[in-house]
Amino acid sequence: MIAEHTEEQASLYVLGLLDAHGARAFEAAMAADPELAALTGSLETGAAAMAWMVPPRDPPPALRARIMDQIKRGDTAPPDKVVPFPSSTPWLPWAIAACFAVMAGWMYYDTYHLHLLLDSFTYRDRREQAELNHIQVQRLDLQNNLADTTIKLSTMAQQKAAAEAAVDALRNQVAALQTRDTLSQLKIATLASMLKNAPHATAVVAWDPTSQRGVLQTLHMPAASANQDYQLWIIDPSYKAPVSAGVFDPASRSSFQPLHPISKADKFAVSLEKKGGSVEPQGPIVLVGE
Amino acid sequence: MSEETATLETPEATLLQRVARGDSLAFDQLYIRWSPMLYGLACKILNDPKEAEDALQDGFVHVWHKASSYDPGRSSPTTWAYMIFRNKAIDRLRSLDRRGRGLERIALEEPEHTSRSAGPEEGAESSERRQVVKSALQSIPPDQREAISLAFFSGLTQTEIAERIGAPLGTVKARIRRGMLKLADVLKGKL
Numbered sequence: 001m002i003a004e005h006t007e008e009q010a011s012l013y014v015l016g017l018l019d020a021h022g023a024r025a026f027e028a029a030m031a032a033d034p035e036l037a038a039l040t041g042s043l044e045t046g047a048a049a050m051a052w053m054v055p056p057r058d059p060p061p062a063l064r065a066r067i068m069d070q071i072k073r074g075d076t077a078p079p080d081k082v083v084p085f086p087s088s089t090p091w092l093p094w095a096i097a098a099c100f101a102v103m104a105g106w107m108y109y110d111t112y113h114l115h116l117l118l119d120s121f122t123y124r125d126r127r128e129q130a131e132l133n134h135i136q137v138q139r140l141d142l143q144n145n146l147a148d149t150t151i152k153l154s155t156m157a158q159q160k161a162a163a164e165a166a167v168d169a170l171r172n173q174v175a176a177l178q179t180r181d182t183l184s185q186l187k188i189a190t191l192a193s194m195l196k197n198a199p200h201a202t203a204v205v206a207w208d209p210t211s212q213r214g215v216l217q218t219l220h221m222p223a224a225s226a227n228q229d230y231q232l233w234i235i236d237p238s239y240k241a242p243v244s245a246g247v248f249d250p251a252s253r254s255s256f257q258p259l260h261p262i263s264k265a266d267k268f269a270v271s272l273e274k275k276g277g278s279v280e281p282q283g284p285i286v287l288v289g290e
Numbered sequence: 291m292s293e294e295t296a297t298l299e300t301p302e303a304t305l306l307q308r309v310a311r312g313d314s315l316a317f318d319q320l321y322i323r324w325s326p327m328l329y330g331l332a333c334k335i336l337n338d339p340k341e342a343e344d345a346l347q348d349g350f351v352h353v354w355h356k357a358s359s360y361d362p363g364r365s366s367p368t369t370w371a372y373m374i375f376r377n378k379a380i381d382r383l384r385s386l387d388r389r390g391r392g393l394e395r396i397a398l399e400e401p402e403h404t405s406r407s408a409g410p411e412e413g414a415e416s417s418e419r420r421q422v423v424k425s426a427l428q429s430i431p432p433d434q435r436e437a438i439s440l441a442f443f444s445g446l447t448q449t450e451i452a453e454r455i456g457a458p459l460g461t462v463k464a465r466i467r468r469g470m471l472k473l474a475d476v477l478k479g480k481l
Binding site: 004007008011012014015016017037038039040041042043044045046047048049050051052053054055056057058059060063064066067068070071072 | 314317318325327329330331333334342343350351354361363364365366368369370372373376377380419420423424426427438439441443445447448451463464466467470471473474475477478481
């Protein structure tokens with residue numbers, strides 16, 4: 001879609017109504033825009049309509065020969081004029097006078113064309129100077145644009161850094177929320193002592209059903225004998241027997257992972273088993289809790 | 291068949307291609323074909339047969355050297371030639387004005403069809419084109435036609451046209467734009 005102003009410039013350009021600056025700028029725009037070039041071509045067709053309505057007129061026959069002669073000579077200078085020469089000596093004085101007249105005429109003609117050439121060069125100089133000024137203005141514009149663009153790039157870089165920081169903050173928030181969500185799903189069980197010799201023994205189990213992992217922390221548990229181990233069990237109604245979560249050292253906090261997947265951890269229990277543990281509980285239950 | 295190909299098939303486009311290759315015979319044929327209409331145009335703009343001859347000579351020398359710059363996708367050969375010769379004549383007119391030898395500006399009337407009967411050199415094709423152009427010119431309002439006509443033939447500046455018409459410069463520009471677009475639209479693919 002070509003703007004109305006551009007259509008107007010195109011119309012004025014076709015009719016030669018733009019000044020040198022305007023015409024040069026328009027030609028540059030046209031060279032970069034095929035749509036504008038096509039519009040200009042169609043406008044030229046419209047302008048030429050005016051010429052179509054002018055009655056044709058036959059030029060002087062000699063003109064054709066002059067032009068053909070000029071292009072065959074390969075120059076663009078004004079065509080030479082044919083100077084008639086007298087055919088007999090009795091007319092020599094007249095011929096000489098005629099020669100002078102012709103020479104005078106030719107000199108006037110030549111001077112006239114020199115004036116035209118001078119005008120043409122002066123016009124060209126002015127136009128080139130104007131074009132140079134125009135180019136300098138464009139250069140300044142480009143420099144200003146470059147400075148603006150540099151500032152914009154700097155601003156954009158700052159905005160990008162700020163955006164990345166915001167994204168990082170959001171990621172941290174998401175991670176915190178995920179952690180909070182995980183914590184909200186944790187099952188915490190306190191196991192009470194069944195031992196008469198250690199009634200204050202206790203344990204706390206933190207169980208994460210999502211990761212199927214847990215942590216066990218015991219307190220006041222008597223040490224097991226050398227040939228025995230404490231073993232943690234998880235009671236899941238989907239299994240007939242308690243599921244082993246492994247043997248542990250009561251002196252330190254232990255992480256555990258059950259032998260089979262747990263769908264619902266109803267209870268946790270600790271038994272005293274033979275060294276290395278058992279597949280199913282065989283020893284006495286020492287701690288239990290829901 | 292594409293529009294470009296169709297244009298290239300016209301004899302004038304073919305002749306121009308040959309001229310671009312330095313074929314003086316083709317150039318001579320173009321001269322025979324074009325010189326009456328272009329000389330008529332130069333006479334109308336310059337209002338002086340001698341100046342018109344010089345403008346015609348300048349224009350044909352330009353054609354000889356610049357035939358390769360003709361773009362068949364942009365306009366017809368005749369339109370291309372009209373614009374070259376029109377610009378040559380306007381340049382000459384302005385140059386004469388600057389030298390204080392300005393010719394009396396022609397009294398611009400509404401362009402009208404020539405009363406000259408079509409001669410043998412003016413074929414039926416040209417006559418038909420003139421009818422198409424005449425219809426196109428009649429399709430635009432007179433004020434737009436007047437502004438375009440002044441701009442095309444007189445060599446006046448925008449401001450001078452506005453003064454001549456007695457209308458604000460903006461109005462003149464708008465008339466030229468609307469009229470030119472309308473002409474281009476009506477004549478699309480017809481010349």
